[in-house]
Amino acid sequence: MPAWLSLPEGVSTYSPDVDKIFYIILVVTGVAFILTEFLLFLFAFIYRKREGVRATYTHGNSRLEVVWTVVPAVMLIFLAIASRTAWVKIKGSIPKTDEEVVITASQFNWEIRYRGADGQFDTPDDVITSNDMHLPVGEPIRIHLRSKDVIHSFFLPQFRLKQDAVPGVTIDVWLQATRTGTFEIACAELCGFGHATMRGQLTVHEPGEYRAWLQEAQTAASAQAGAGAVLPAAKPPA
Numbered sequence: 689m690p691a692w693l694s695l696p697e698g699v700s701t702y703s704p705d706v707d708k709i710f711y712i713i714l715v716v717t718g719v720a721f722i723l724t725e726f727l728l729f730l731f732a733f734i735y736r737k738r739e740g741v742r743a744t745y746t747h748g749n750s751r752l753e754v755v756w757t758v759v760p761a762v763m764l765i766f767l768a769i770a771s772r773t774a775w776v777k778i779k780g781s782i783p784k785t786d787e788e789v790v791i792t793a794s795q796f797n798w799e800i801r802y803r804g805a806d807g808q809f810d811t812p813d814d815v816i817t818s819n820d821m822h823l824p825v826g827e828p829i830r831i832h833l834r835s836k837d838v839i840h841s842f843f844l845p846q847f848r849l850k851q852d853a854v855p856g857v858t859i860d861v862w863l864q865a866t867r868t869g870t871f872e873i874a875c876a877e878l879c880g881f882g883h884a885t886m887r888g889q890l891t892v893h894e895p896g897e898y899r900a901w902l903q904e905a906q907t908a909a910s911a912q913a914g915a916g917a918v919l920p921a922a923k924p925p926a
C-alpha cells in the first residue's frame with residue numbers, strides 16, 4: 689500500500705481489526721468504482737451519436753437487473769458479517785480495568801479528569817487537566833465521555849477511536865495503547881466557531897512513568913484542594 693493511501697500508524701490493540709475492515713471496503717468499493725466509471729466512458733463512446741445509426745429502444749433486461757441487485761446484496765451481507773467480529777470486540781464489552789478517566793468536552797476544550805489521592809471521582813482533589821491526557825502503555829483504559837454543551841466527537845486517529853460526546857449522557861469507551869509516544873486528540877464533529885482549535889495531546893507513558901506523573905499531579909491537586917478549603921466559600925449567583 690503506497691504511503692499516501694495508507695492510514696496513520698495504528699497504536700491501539702484493536703487498530704488492526706479496524707484497518708482490516710477499512711481496507712477490505714476500500715478494495716471492494718475501489719474496484720466497483722473503477723469498473724463502473726470505465727463502463728460509463730466506454731458506453732458513452734461506443735454508443736455516441738453517429739450519422740446513419742438509429743438508436744434502439746430497449747425495455748430493460750431482467751436477468752441483468754437481477755445480477756446487479758444480487759451481487760451488491762451478497763457483498764453487503766459479506767461486509768456486515770466481516771465487520772461484526774471487530775464491532776463485538778471493540779463495542780461489545782469493555783475489558784476489566786482500574787484505570788479510568790472522565791473526559792468532558794465543551795466549546796472548545798477537552799477536560800480530562802483523574803481520580804485524586806482519595807481514589808474517587810467528582811471530589812475536590814480530582815486531577816483535572818485541559819487538553820493534556822496521560823495514559824500508561826499496555827493497559828486497558830476506560831474512558832467516560834461527557835459533553836457540557838453540544839455534540840462533540842472524541843477522536844484519536846492513531847488509536848482508531850472515535851466516539852460522539854453527547855450532552856446529558858455518559859458514554860463509555862476503551863483503548864489499550866501498544867506503544868509509548870505523543871498523539872493528537874481531535875474533535876471530529878463540527879461543534880462551533882472554535883471547532884478547529886479543539887485539539888489536545890495524549891501522552892502514552894511506560895506504566896512506572898505514568899504512575900509517577902499521576903502521583904505528582906495528585907499531590908499538586910490535593911495541595912490546591914486544601915488551600916481552596918480555607919478560602920471563604922464563593923457566594924452562589926443571585
Ligand SMILES: [Cu+2]
Pocket residue numbers: 793794796839840841875876877878879883886
Ligand atoms: Cu468539539
